[in-house]
Amino acid sequence: MTAFDSFPLGRPAFITNILDRAAHLRGNDEKLLALEGHRDARAYVVHRDSLVVKQDAGGPRALLTIDEALKFGANPGTIFLGLREGGAAVFGMGISAASVEKLLTRDDVAVTELRGMAMQGVVPPEQLSAIAMAKSMVSWHQRHGYCANCGTRTAMKEGGWKRDCPSCKAEHFPRTDPVVIMLVTSGDKCLLGRQKQFPPGMWSCLAGFVEAAETIEDAVRREIFEESGIRCTDVHYYMTQPWPYPSSLMIGCTARATTDDIIVDRTELEDARWFDRAEATLMIKRQHPDGLAGPHPFAIAHHLLGRWLHEGPNAHA
Template structure:
């Protein structure tokens, strides 16, 4: 049974394509950035927490708003310069909760949960990487308004890619948190786990944050042992995926189990178990007789599992 997906082909998870020119050389040119904001083709993604403003454009939804539209809906005045798309400037903007509440009665615009908008097919796949940039950067500014060194309020700089403290002159940069996510196999079986916050019936690959002074390989071994009591070896890199919740880099890996008796850490997982290829394929295809599900194709976990299933096809 071969696993395929038209929207996210195996090996191409969401948020991982980069059609935008980040144009980093423009970030320090304040005059140029101000001019780009006034450009007739300038557009912005407006982010509120894990949601995105989406305008219904004559029945065709779009998240790319003119800056005039964004401000009219209540977006905050500060913009983050994301880059150039076909030479046209694209920005990220935040919006306050009271402005979002005021939009709930508007018919022409909705505040959609990003995950839901993706699963419903409301957003073009080629825009997801730029949307991830907007979400991560806007969220970072909202959470880091004060200098961690002296406590004074910091200000946006470098087109939104830095915050500067006017008091102690410390520069602050947005962080990306590395996360290992791994498919551990034992011959014809793979190890999947389930967390309590997962949708009903869903199982996925084990994952965890890389700790300070830890290699990717050591993080894989540690997380699998901690969460499921399984020892593993032969760790190999598969591919990475930006994951804007809030700002992670998922480092996809494979590994071979050297032990098979599962001991679940109930503080991390609700359950963990071995699945054979046939059962994993049914889960990915949403055809499992017991309603068990694999991860959504937007996530790298789906692709780790699918490439393993397809390897036997």
């Protein structure tokens, strides 16, 4: 075992969905109503970036009964997320700020930020994808309640996977924003950056939204140059990760730098610099003497960096 493979990579959060989305049921209102009314139906209740959990004797429970969700103040409109093994339905529900305020006074309920729960392993990893789906869908409905074409209030349809305008008949569907996130290397060093909102000492891969009529490869090259002044080539796809903040798809890539001099765009980044393999290994293992750290294992950036370190000195982006 080398210094580069002495830490486990595992899997990023939000990528393993144990639900059958059962999209063929979304247009069957009668069937969805029956599924929601069944005693085995469950729901995730989300508020902004947080999740409502029941504090049971065995620990926090995110998967609530429909009755529990409604008694806690969840909005009655449900979003059909899919079916668990055995056929029980799972729904997503939102909740108002006023109802959340009331919950904060209770000992048997908690409203906890999802990112922290995922990082700490409070929620079973196999549930994170369904929770991410619930969060993304609830956020979309809250942000798109009116027709972008004529301004009329729209109605939820297709189990929550569409909104229809009763006035101009426009149909509105959930959106997912593609984001490229990339590890750029140059020989035996890699490029990492810091944003102002990062925890002290944390560094991660650079990232940015894919623009209209832009390829993934072009987005990687453009974002890297805009944020760091580095030119790169040899862009390769690695893997994707759904990211529910509020609803993005992180497209992990690698690239090889053709220049070395960094010019940081201070409006995008607090800083950017090159790290050699030895220093990056200490960072990802949380053993750096200066307290520097790489991205958390629940993020795709950790896996981009970790794979490069595992591949050793002869790796190529």
